Amino acid sequence: MARDIGLRSTKGRTKPSRLTGCKIESTNRYQEYSAKRFVTFTIGRFVRDDEATLEMLANGDFQLRLATGEIFHLSETALTRVA
Secondary structure, three states, X not given: OEEEOOEEEXXXXXXXXXXXXXXXXXXXXXXXXXXXXXXXXXXXXXXXXXXXXXEEOOOOOEEEEEOOOOEEEEOOOOEEEOO
């Protein structure tokens, strides 16, 4: 299953891409788990460093509000930019 996460593969490594809409193939559950763990860790650092706030919504999802004004909704399998 292809996922659009803004990364590109170069010589077996994955680097951030300046282009949006780049797709990579998820080859196994370990890679999916590792990516989710990395995102969770990074969001935790933003919150810890007072660069973001994280609130639970009524439906069980989370709302991430960055200090720069962007708002994201996080569910178990998706991250959606709201504003």
